[in-house]
Amino acid sequence: MNSLPGVEGRALGAYLGLACGDALGATVEFMTPAQIRAAHGVHLDIVGGGWLGLRPGQVTDDTEMSLALGQAIVDRGGWDLQAVAESFVSWLAGKPVDVGNTCYRGIRRYLTEGTLSSTPCEQEGGNGACMRNLPVALATLGRDQALISWSVDQCHITHNHHLSDAATVAMGRMVQILVAGGGRESCRPIADRLVADHPEFRFSPYPGRAGGYIVDTVQTVLNFFFATDDLESCIVETVNRGEDADTTGALAGMLAGACYGAEAIPRRWLDRLDPNCQRRIGDQVAGLLAVARGEC
Numbered sequence: 001m002n003s004l005p006g007v008e009g010r011a012l013g014a015y016l017g018l019a020c021g022d023a024l025g026a027t028v029e030f031m032t033p034a035q036i037r038a039a040h041g042v043h044l045d046i047v048g049g050g051w052l053g054l055r056p057g058q059v060t061d062d063t064e065m066s067l068a069l070g071q072a073i074v075d076r077g078g079w080d081l082q083a084v085a086e087s088f089v090s091w092l093a094g095k096p097v098d099v100g101n102t103c104y105r106g107i108r109r110y111l112t113e114g115t116l117s118s119t120p121c122e123q124e125g126g127n128g129a130c131m132r133n134l135p136v137a138l139a140t141l142g143r144d145q146a147l148i149s150w151s152v153d154q155c156h157i158t159h160n161h162h163l164s165d166a167a168t169v170a171m172g173r174m175v176q177i178l179v180a181g182g183g184r185e186s187c188r189p190i191a192d193r194l195v196a197d198h199p200e201f202r203f204s205p206y207p208g209r210a211g212g213y214i215v216d217t218v219q220t221v222l223n224f225f226f227a228t229d230d231l232e233s234c235i236v237e238t239v240n241r242g243e244d245a246d247t248t249g250a251l252a253g254m255l256a257g258a259c260y261g262a263e264a265i266p267r268r269w270l271d272r273l274d275p276n277c278q279r280r281i282g283d284q285v286a287g288l289l290a291v292a293r294g295e296c
């Protein structure tokens, strides 16, 4: 992989986009589009609140679990699944503002049984493994087999579901194409392939559900990523669908940030986004790209 400034700007854009989408969407999580219109008109500023009572700029488990995963990769200089699980344990011990049920169960199972994989389960088709996989995509840039194996390994700590696996790998491949400078249309074949392999994910025409089921989440994210042509529109239109808006916002922000770069993120969002979170993201992007370059 070449260490071009453009690659770093798009990698940073992906991570900051994820955090901004999380912080923006959390305000309207579990609301319907009609409820959002009534309360906010169009929701487009990071103001905190929501059902979690967040500070303006505070992120939730989507960003925090990504940071936990990324920190384990950077600290180990590569892949160590047990280190990832331990990092999730430390995060949970810090009493996070939110944790999904399946993530909680998976981390508890690791703690009590020591097992690094849950058994396949139809009930584990939530988006909680996909939402945190960005650090893997960055650390395996240009290495598809590593992307697949690291992604599936980390997913299975909490979610062992074939649609979660397929979506997580597809989103990771899209991020890699975008970070490498491929542009939006270059990653369209990855989305089309996901739909061809698993027709549940068909997102055009947009079915309209934006919930925590991996299929609903991915349909929403892909719909708005391909239907818009700038970062702010992509994230704003996504979170205004409500439901699991922090996670759809995070994943839409990840793709849009990887596509349009960190400079496309509105200044008013970065002025609000938690400074400590921004610092950790900057450090991790440098560390994860160093792993991808084999410098660790």
Ligand SMILES: [Mg+2]
Pocket (backbone or CB within 6 Å): 060, 061, 062, 098, 246, 247
């Ligand atoms: Mg969340």
